[in-house]
Amino acid sequence: QVPLVESGGGLVQAGGSLRLSCAASGRTFSNYGVGWFRQAPGSGREFVGGISWTGGSTWYADSVKGRFTISRDNAKNTVYLQMNSLKPEDTAVYYCAVDSFRQRYGASSEASFGSWGQGTQVTVSS
Numbered sequence: 001q002v003p004l005v006e007s008g009g010g011l012v013q014a015g016g017s018l019r020l021s022c023a024a025s026g027r028t029f030s031n032y033g034v035g036w037f038r039q040a041p042g043s044g045r046e047f048v049g050g051i052s053w054t055g056g057s058t059w060y061a062d063s064v065k066g067r068f069t070i071s072r073d074n075a076k077n078t079v080y081l082q083m084n085s086l087k088p089e090d091t092a093v094y095y096c097a098v099d100s101f102r103q104r105y106g107a108s109s110e111a112s113f114g115s116w117g118q119g120t121q122v123t124v125s126s
Contacts (some may be wrong), residue, residue: 002027002098002115009094009120012086016124020081022096022117029053030074033099033106035113036081038092038122045095047108051079057105064090086124093119 008020022034035050049060051070058070067086072079079096097113107113 002029002032004096004098004115004117006094006096006117006120009122011123011125014086014088014124014126016086017082017084018086018122020083020094020096020120020122022079022081024077024098028074028077029079029098029115030077031102033104034070034072034079035097035099035107036070036079037095037097037110038090039095039119040089040092043092045110046092047110048081048094050099050107052105053103059106059108061108083122086122088124088126091122091124093121095119 003025005023031053036048037045039045049070051058055072069082096117098115099107100114
């Protein structure tokens with residue numbers, strides 16, 4: 001288990017941008033892929049995107065492709081989610097999570113991730 005803390009959420013107008021951060025506390029996750037998920041009110045948790053342990057590969061849900069970008073700085077033990085061209089339907093609590101397996105690429109199901117942050121609220125107004 002890797003303690004994770006998300007930050008950077010808030011209220012933004014449609015078309016605006018936010019950058020979320022996911023920091024590992026006390027342990028490194030440099031050998032693990034990291035995923036971002038979101039959960040809107042009344043809905044299940046939805047995969048947003050992921051990044052490989054090196055940061056060299058990323059993969060995204062179709063709903064955010066071209067608008068969201070995931071990056072990581074392993075020296076800072078931090079992963080970022082840059083969200084541009086935000087839409088009201090992006091409103092959700094956003095979570096980061098660490099893959100349960102070392103150096104695996106492409107995980108996108110909740111069950112693939114073993115450590116989760118507490119979430120940060122993103123609200124996009126129309």
